[in-house]
Amino acid sequence: MHTTVFHSADLPQTERLARFDDFLLHSDHPMRITDTDPDPDPDPFQATARAIDLGPVNIVELTCSPSLVRRTPAMIRQADPELCSVVFPRQGALVVAQAGREALLGERDLALYDSSRPFSVRMTGRGPVTLVRAHVPRALLPLSARHTDRLLGTRLPGQEGVGALLTHFLGDLAADRVPRTGADIDRLSTVTLDLLAATLAHHLDTRPPLPDESRRRTLLLSIETFVRDHLSDPDLSPRAIAAAHHISVSYLHRLFRSRDTTVTELIRQRRLERARSALTDPGLRDVPLHRIAADCGFREHAAFTRAFNTAYGMPPRDWRRQALRASRG
Numbered sequence: 052m053h054t055t056v057f058h059s060a061d062l063p064q065t066e067r068l069a070r071f072d073d074f075l076l077h078s079d080h081p082m083r084i085t086d087t088d089p090d091p092d093p094d095p096f097q098a099t100a101r102a103i104d105l106g107p108v109n110i111v112e113l114t115c116s117p118s119l120v121r122r123t124p125a126m127i128r129q130a131d132p133e134l135c136s137v138v139f140p141r142q143g144a145l146v147v148a149q150a151g152r153e154a155l156l157g158e159r160d161l162a163l164y165d166s167s168r169p170f171s172v173r174m175t176g177r178g179p180v181t182l183v184r185a186h187v188p189r190a191l192l193p194l195s196a197r198h199t200d201r202l203l204g205t206r207l208p209g210q211e212g213v214g215a216l217l218t219h220f221l222g223d224l225a226a227d228r229v230p231r232t233g234a235d236i237d238r239l240s241t242v243t244l245d246l247l248a249a250t251l252a253h254h255l256d257t258r259p260p261l262p263d264e265s266r267r268r269t270l271l272l273s274i275e276t277f278v279r280d281h282l283s284d285p286d287l288s289p290r291a292i293a294a295a296h297h298i299s300v301s302y303l304h305r306l307f308r309s310r311d312t313t314v315t316e317l318i319r320q321r322r323l324e325r326a327r328s329a330l331t332d333p334g335l336r337d338v339p340l341h342r343i344a345a346d347c348g349f350r351e352h353a354a355f356t357r358a359f360n361t362a363y364g365m366p367p368r369d370w371r372r373q374a375l376r377a378s379r380g
Contacts, residue, residue, distance in 0.1 A: 064095040105240040112225040136186035143176025152204030161207040
């Protein structure tokens, strides 16, 4: 699923910029790149691009020297796959310009651009810039171009709400090197499309309606993220989750019927998984078991021990001893 599609370190320093420019020029939506480093004695140009293909969805993590990428009308006439792309920086800053607008993006800020219109993306910073870009066929978004065009070249906050779900999800995918099955790829593609559509709809004044199934999947992902971020809270409960998402407790339980689990079971499972990970970590070998239990939201050490033994077939103390012995081996 992950492929390194360009790696400048494999090339002579004098050829790197020209070779990366040629790589972009012959991509499915041609672009050109120019070096913008103001340093009179700059470091050698570098660029590393890793791609993740999820069927119709393509995600790229690019680490590149400060530079300017442009797509011109001539390049659009050369080839246009009619893609909508969202981009955000992980290190450094970006300036995205399209449709007469310009957006300065800091960490986790988002911008949308369209392959059918000229655009530029400037990468700025002290040293290499790292960005994540995801593009999808415009036809797969349940939003009309009339609506999405209003967002081109504008800054969309990605630090909270549904925008944060999208940036964290794409960032985690870009960093994850675990092989995926075909079924996993289909599901990840669907989630990416849902989150992108929900993020764009959130920032549109008209809020065009999303399909019910898309809304349901996005809400479930938001709930899972909320659970993960609040596992240490012993008061985490279905009622607290429902209140945080402005839905009723009964509707929350209905959402989980299709997943062959319950909200309470999800909380318990995630707490045990976090505890198991902590017990396996050599850096936490000196942290007492009761502290790990409390950090995972268990009020009582005895209840934690019983739940862990039921889930993994041995008490947490024995699990830690066995895991640390294996890591030393």
